Amino acid sequence: MGRAETFTVWNNVFPGAALLTAYLGVILYRVVFEQAEARATRGVMGKYLSPAVMTEVLKDPDHLELGGVKRDMTVLFSDIRGFTSVSEKMDPQDLVAFLNEFLTEMTDIVYVQAGVLDKYMGDCIMAFWGAPLVQENHAMLGVRTGYDMVKRLHQLQVIWMARGLPKLNVGVGINSGPMTVGNVGSTMRFDYTVMGDSVNLGSRVEGVNKEYGTNIIVTEYTYAIVKDKWVCRYLDLIAVKGKKEPTAIYEVFHPVGEEPEAALKRPDGFLEGWDEAISLYRAQDFVTAKEHFEALLDLYSDDGPTMVYIERCELMADDPPGEHWDGVFVMTHK
Known part of the structure; x- marks a missing residue:
């Protein structure tokens, strides 16, 4: 192949090769940059996101x-x-x-x-x-x-x-x-x-x-x-x-439909009895409500809310809140 022919080949090939090289360079830069950005995102958000959520967030870093x-x-x-x-x-x-x-x-x-x-x-x-x-x-x-x-x-x-x-x-x-x-x-x-x-x-x-x-x-x-x-x-x-x-x-x-955790399980009939006692309490029949709550303790002796309502019924039976009572209990502390 003569010099002229060689020049012609390079003249035809080089621009395409240069374009391909530039394109590959851009792709490589974007891959490296995006991987670095993904690593930075993981570093920032990995402290509080689960891996599953993190995967989705990385698809849209604008979050x-x-x-x-x-x-x-x-x-x-x-x-x-x-x-x-x-x-x-x-x-x-x-x-x-x-x-x-x-x-x-x-x-x-x-x-x-x-x-x-x-x-x-x-x-x-x-x-x-x-x-x-x-x-x-x-x-x-x-x-x-x-x-x-x-x-x-x-x-x-x-x-x-x-x-x-x-x-x-x-x-x-x-x-x-x-x-x-x-x-x-x-x-x-x-x-x-x-x-x-x-x-x-x-x-x-x-x-x-x-x-x-x-x-x-x-x-x-x-x-x-x-x-x-x-x-x-x-x-x-x-x-x-x-x-x-x-x-x-x-x-x-x-x-x-699931078997409850032992500490959160209540005997059969307990929740129905609770609803009845609450209805009596809200109707201001505090004496009868207390009796119902006490019966619930016979079913489950460690029920905290039942103990709270028994004490509350005793107080309200002695000092009724009146006809305009809305049933709201005001929390005085955080």
Whole structure:
């Protein structure tokens, strides 16, 4: 092949080769850049998203922009009962290891149910459902998480007692409703979190467990969504601290059709008897209501709410609230 022919070949081939090289270079750059961006996203969000949710978020990183959106969601708060007294009896290093073990177990349950870990607040866990992905069954997922937390805790109590560790107990509060969700903070540091009255109510409801000696309380808003799938009982109509409008609250026992966790199981006829006693209480027949509540203790002697209502009936029988009583119990503490 002569020099002219060689030149002609290169003249025809080189532009195409150069174009192909440039194209491959762009593709390579995009792959490297997108992988780096994905790694950064995992680093930021991996602290509070389950692997399943993370996979979906990586398909649309725009979810991570600063700012917020309003959605119907479910929020859960879980807190160890009497943690202060537990902490006073343990060596600091042992206490931290014990707390980390508990938080790991509970967080794993949040992730299994496709939840977002919002934050830890000491021994308290805050999680939510409905963002960054839209989850139509957010209330179901939240209630299942609370139930599985209590169920797993009862299993851990046996293990911990064998190791000479304290017997922990928890209170779980769950609420559903409109919440603002998004990255809140500065451009340098931010948290993916939820805000709003519905979130605050969820936090307040968690603390109400202490009043009634219960494990899982949901608001009327969550109950309205899950009532056909979960066995619950009406607890009370309360006005929580910092909120004017009263809220009906319900205790969660177990999923419909599933064998209940032992500590959340009640004898046959108990819940029907409870409803009768509550009806008498709300009708201001406090003497008869007390008799019905006392009969319930014969069926299940450790029922916290029953004990609360017996004491309340005694007080109200001596000092009736009057004809304009709306049945609302005002919570004076968080």
